[in-house]
Amino acid sequence: xxxxxxxxxxxxxxxxxxxxxxxxxxxxxxxxxxxxxxxxxxxxxxxxxxxxxxxxxxxxxxxxxxxxxxxxxxxxxxxxxxxxxxxxxxxxxxxxxxxxxxxxxxxxxxxxxxxxxxxxxxxxxxxxxxxxxxxxxxxxxxxxxxxxxxxxxxxxxxxxxxxxxxxxxxxxxxxxxxxxxxxxxxxxxxxxxxxxxxxxxxxxxxxxxxxxxxxxxxxxxxxxxxxxxxxxxxxxxxxxxxxxxxxxxxxxxxxxxxxxxxxxxxxxxxxxxxxxxxxxxxxxxxxxxxxxxxxxxxxxxxxxxxxxxxxxxxxxxxxxxxxxxxxxxxxxxxxxxxxxxxxxxxxxxxxxxxxxxxxxxxxxxxxxxxxxxxxxxxxxxxxxxxxxxxxxxxxx
Amino acid sequence: xxxxxxxxxxxxxxxxxxxxxxxxxxxxxxxxxxxxxxxxxxxxxxxxxxxxxxxxxxxxxxxxxxxxxxxxxxxxxxxxxxxxxxxxxxxxxxxxxxxxxxxxxxxxxxxxxxxxxxxxxxxxxxxxxxxxxxxxxxxxxxxxxxxxxxxxxxxxxxxxxxxxxxxxxxxxxxxxxxxxxxxxxxxxxxxxxxxxxxxxxxxxxxxxxxxxxxxxxxxxxxxxxxxxxxxxxxxxxxxxxxxxxxxxxxxxxxxxxxxxxxxxxxxxxxxxxxxxxxxxxxxxxxxxxxxxxxxxxxxxxxxxxxxxxxxxxxxxxxxxxxxxxxxxxxxxxxxxxxxxxxxxxxx
Numbered sequence: 001x002x003x004x005x006x007x008x009x010x011x012x013x014x015x016x017x018x019x020x021x022x023x024x025x026x027x028x029x030x031x032x033x034x035x036x037x038x039x040x041x042x043x044x045x046x047x048x049x050x051x052x053x054x055x056x057x058x059x060x061x062x063x064x065x066x067x068x069x070x071x072x073x074x075x076x077x078x079x080x081x082x083x084x085x086x087x088x089x090x091x092x093x094x095x096x097x098x099x100x101x102x103x104x105x106x107x108x109x110x111x112x113x114x115x116x117x118x119x120x121x122x123x124x125x126x127x128x129x130x131x132x133x134x135x136x137x138x139x140x141x142x143x144x145x146x147x148x149x150x151x152x153x154x155x156x157x158x159x160x161x162x163x164x165x166x167x168x169x170x171x172x173x174x175x176x177x178x179x180x181x182x183x184x185x186x187x188x189x190x191x192x193x194x195x196x197x198x199x200x201x202x203x204x205x206x207x208x209x210x211x212x213x214x215x216x217x218x219x220x221x222x223x224x225x226x227x228x229x230x231x232x233x234x235x236x237x238x239x240x241x242x243x244x245x246x247x248x249x250x251x252x253x254x255x256x257x258x259x260x261x262x263x264x265x266x267x268x269x270x271x272x273x274x275x276x277x278x279x280x281x282x283x284x285x286x287x288x289x290x291x292x293x294x295x296x297x298x299x300x301x302x303x304x305x306x307x308x309x310x311x312x313x314x315x316x317x318x319x320x321x322x323x324x325x326x327x328x329x330x331x332x333x334x335x336x337x338x339x340x341x342x343x344x345x346x347x348x349x350x351x352x353x354x355x356x357x358x359x360x361x362x363x364x365x366x367x368x369x370x371x372x373x374x375x376x377x378x379x380x381x382x383x384x385x386x387x388x389x390x391x392x393x394x395x396x
Numbered sequence: 397x398x399x400x401x402x403x404x405x406x407x408x409x410x411x412x413x414x415x416x417x418x419x420x421x422x423x424x425x426x427x428x429x430x431x432x433x434x435x436x437x438x439x440x441x442x443x444x445x446x447x448x449x450x451x452x453x454x455x456x457x458x459x460x461x462x463x464x465x466x467x468x469x470x471x472x473x474x475x476x477x478x479x480x481x482x483x484x485x486x487x488x489x490x491x492x493x494x495x496x497x498x499x500x501x502x503x504x505x506x507x508x509x510x511x512x513x514x515x516x517x518x519x520x521x522x523x524x525x526x527x528x529x530x531x532x533x534x535x536x537x538x539x540x541x542x543x544x545x546x547x548x549x550x551x552x553x554x555x556x557x558x559x560x561x562x563x564x565x566x567x568x569x570x571x572x573x574x575x576x577x578x579x580x581x582x583x584x585x586x587x588x589x590x591x592x593x594x595x596x597x598x599x600x601x602x603x604x605x606x607x608x609x610x611x612x613x614x615x616x617x618x619x620x621x622x623x624x625x626x627x628x629x630x631x632x633x634x635x636x637x638x639x640x641x642x643x644x645x646x647x648x649x650x651x652x653x654x655x656x657x658x659x660x661x662x663x664x665x666x667x668x669x670x671x672x673x674x675x676x677x678x679x680x681x682x683x684x685x686x687x688x689x690x691x692x693x694x695x696x697x698x699x700x701x702x703x704x705x706x707x708x709x710x711x712x713x714x715x716x717x718x719x720x721x722x723x724x725x726x727x728x729x730x731x732x733x734x735x736x737x738x739x740x741x742x743x
Contacts (some may be wrong), residue, residue: 114427182583188547188550189547190547191583192544196542278631282610
């Protein structure tokens with residue numbers, strides 16, 4: 001851990017009210033004993049975002065468009081049902097407005113709460129460039145530099161490839177998504193792709209720390225440095241530099257077009273993949289498609305201070321909105337990642353187990369997985385699974 | 397060409413053949429043998445392309461190669477090696493610049509007999525090949541900050557869109573999908589999209605749709621049958637065309653064509669030179685052969701194209717004489733001979 005991060009963690013630990021109001025010496029001891037963290041910067045002195053009243057966390061909830069609102073409701077109801085100590089601060093963002101007030105309110109709310117769960121916000125790409133993608137604004141303003149997606153084959157889900165287990169780390173703020181474009185001459189548009197040393201080192205470091213913490217043995221960097229020699233060349237150089245500090249983790253590189261070809265023929269060869277923004281977009285969608293589609297994979301966006309959880313492939317699902325046919329799995333698994341982040345592993349485990357068993361054992365599948373079940377059928381099945389394991393829940 | 401169908405078909409057409417490096421010469425001669433067996437009206441003019449420095453210090457292809465291509469307008473090319481630190485740009489890049497090869501066309505059709513997890517793939521990727529992210533313009537702004545410039549122009553976008561719709565019409569394709577990321581790259585991909593929409597207005601018989609790059613990737617690996625013709629800028633095209641090649645079995649069985657201005661077209665195999673098996677009679681000529689079939693179709697010689705393609709697919713489906721990369725252990729010459737035999741038997 002860097003000196004700066006260590007000092008931050010220490011200052012958090014000595015803040016009055018530390019870990020649930022325990023005396024200072026006990027706090028440090030308790031925090032020191034919590035080793036396991038999925039977030040690499042936290043290590044043994046990490047404290048989760050401060051709980052508000054009586055041990056309950058407040059989390060920003062942005063329903064989004066399309067299937068977002070209905071899935072957000074399901075998450076809220078399920079959390080209530082399981083007595084999860086989380087209160088959602090609902091922030092609606094109307095993506096049809098050109099003013100940025102809504103999204104700025106959302107950003108302020110996330111700065112306040114430290115953590116958020118969101119659905120995808122639609123971007124009307126026919127609007128002029130002054131209207132920026134709301135999702136992108138969130139990510140860049142909060143500096144959520146790392147996007148993590150874990151794609152795993154699930155038993156019971158029919159796919160062409162089996163035994164896939166790939167963790168994708170994608171740089172989330174720069175690269176092709178810098179939104180710096182200009183029309184120098186009428187009819188000629190230039191779009192800038194920015195790669196910086198600082199961000200490349202940062203994401204590489206994040207990747208290697210995450211790999212270590214999750215027992216990953218190999219990282220493959222995906223690039224196009226044969227064509228973009230300076231840009232992707234810099235990215236590769238930074239990855240190699242960081243890799244040299246982690247001799248226990250193997251590191252290799254692959255050109256993006258070859259990577260996609262390998263993914264559709266033999267995806268089992270990959271362990272963890274690391275890449276800049278646009279290739280991350282392509283690779284994560286390919287992998288999500290390989291394991292069963294957008295309804296199954298959750299995504300996490302991590303920054304130094306904030307975390308944002310959502311469905312991995314960021315689809316609005318406009319065509320299936322309000323038909324009670326969306327697959328809630330991705331959103332529910334994202335909420336479990338949220339609970340992990342808040343250090344509520346028991347609740348996370350409970351909901352995750354029930355959700356996964358509904359997909360893999362009960363095989364209650366929505367239309368995207370080839371089944372006939374509705375969203376509410378799936379939710380009911382999950383509630384039954386939770387109820388049957390015995391913990392105290394509200395009555396069904 | 398304003399010639400009556402029969403007259404055109406009975407004419408002998410000159411095609412510039414660039415064998416290439418590594419396994420290039422052997423697969424080229426395999427293709428020529430098969431064409432001979434099929435009695436295709438093609439006369440081959442072999443040329444080599446190596447970079448030479450012309451007057452003024454600019455790198456160029458040998459003048460006899462250029463002359464031959466300018467005359468024949470059609471070329472068939474094997475794999476060319478790209479030497480590192482040779483001081484000159486890659487040969488493929490030189491060819492692209494010399495003949496303004498603006499469209500890269502890759503039809504991806506599942507090969508019956510060569511099993512992949514994906515069956516029933518039947519789509520075409522049309523990729524803009526001159527600008528976009530591959531403009532090669534990069535700068536170091538300050539130490540540690542690099543910018544790469546992606547260039548999208550109105551003319552290039554219109555040209556590729558027009559080609560895509562023309563191709564769809566000429567090959568009985570029902571829809572064209574523009575692949576973009578205009579939600580993020582509003583101006584550049586927005587311009588590309590606008591041009592595609594404009595061109596779509598003049599081709600009302602072809603259905604036009606737009607789809608985000610990530611959605612295409614997501615849907616492509618789940619159900620590739622929903623796609624027909626895809627048109628896109630350079631980088632997305634590079635990634636998607638290789639993704640689709642992976643769906644049908646890899647670069648060893650994928651044909652490719654490059655269309656240039658002034659009616660020039662160069663068809664090529666996109667795999668590497670495979671120096672480790674060069675000269676050992678182990679190479680698989682399928683990619684170059686299917687590219688040659690694509691060439692025949694481009695030239696309007698559909699029956700010859702169909703004949704040779706059917707023979708090739710039959711040989712692969714039969715599985716008796718397959719090269720090593722297709723899962724057999726026959727020689728290249730045996731594979732070629734089998735196809736020649738089938739072609740002759742068809743007459």
